[in-house]
Amino acid sequence: MTSAPDFTRVLAAIGALLVGMLSYQCGAALAKHLFPVVGAEGATAYRLGLAAAILLVWRRPWRRAHDRRGLRALWGYGLAIGAMNLMFYLSLRTIPLGIAVALEFTGPLALALFGSRRWVDFVWVALVMIGLVLLLPLHEQAQPLDPAGVAWALAAGVGWVLYIVLGRKAGAAYGVDAVTLGTSIGALLAVPVGVAHAGSALLSPALLPFALGVAVLSSALPYTLEMIALTRLPARTFGTLLSLEPAIAALAGAAFLDERLSLLQWSAIAAIVVAAAGTAFSLRRAEG
Secondary structure (H helix, E strand, O other), X not given: OOOXXXXXXXXXXXXXXXXXXXXXXXXXXXXHOOHHHHHHHXXXXXXXXHHHHHHHHHHOHHHOOOOHHHHHHHHHHHHHHHHHHHHHHHHHOOOOHHHHHHXXXXXXXXXXXXXXXXXXXXXXXXXXXXXXXXXXXXXXOOOOOOHHHHHHHHHHHHHHHHHHHHHHHHHHHHXXXXXXXXXXXXXXXXXXXXXXXXXXXHHOHHHHHHXXXXXXXXXXXXXXXXXXXXXXXXHHHHHHHOOHHHHHHHHHHHHHOOOOOOHHHHHHHHHHHHHHHHHHHHHHHHHO
């Protein structure tokens, strides 16, 4: 039977993941307001470049010794962060936030499905899939979704899988410092692309408060909290709990981007929330 401290540790990991997801989507909604000025590429450069600077000053990872055997996983984790963020923001140029996250989530969903061993896990995954189908308002749109936006979102889903798998390995070797180092590596990929696209517009003082908000809400805070969850939860459980991401994204889009939700989409959110809760209870029983 699972001891009280162990289950408290699991609950803390789940709570950290939920707060991180909420922060992530609020930051994505804020970043979309920067697109008209610096583009998706510039917003990604802001996000990862400033987040890396904040984390480096705060954590100062060079002061601690690390196991260099995890260096390859760390670089893979960092490059996955950079590519995932860039492709996700590119998808947001032409498709709504909730839909982009729903499509991106096919990556973690596949990870959860392939790692399942018990029949009840397939029930939760199936419920998530039903929710995602209902969440996509394809039947309500006068025009189909932009194919390029859909492709970018699906590609970001592949990056999300690599982020989960390699993040666990990097976290095991570097602890929470993996977030700082991984974000810095991701910035090495994203910042040059952003500078090439937006140029001197990135230096506008008027954009700095918004850029800092994006960096903290979308990277520095959620990646730190997610690393806590990654190192305390199984990859399959982590991936399935991320089913809340499309629901939170839809709510953030409605609140900050005026993206309206239909009754069918609210039903989808309910299905996804039930699946996430079922996964949490399944975890407790599996560890009992």
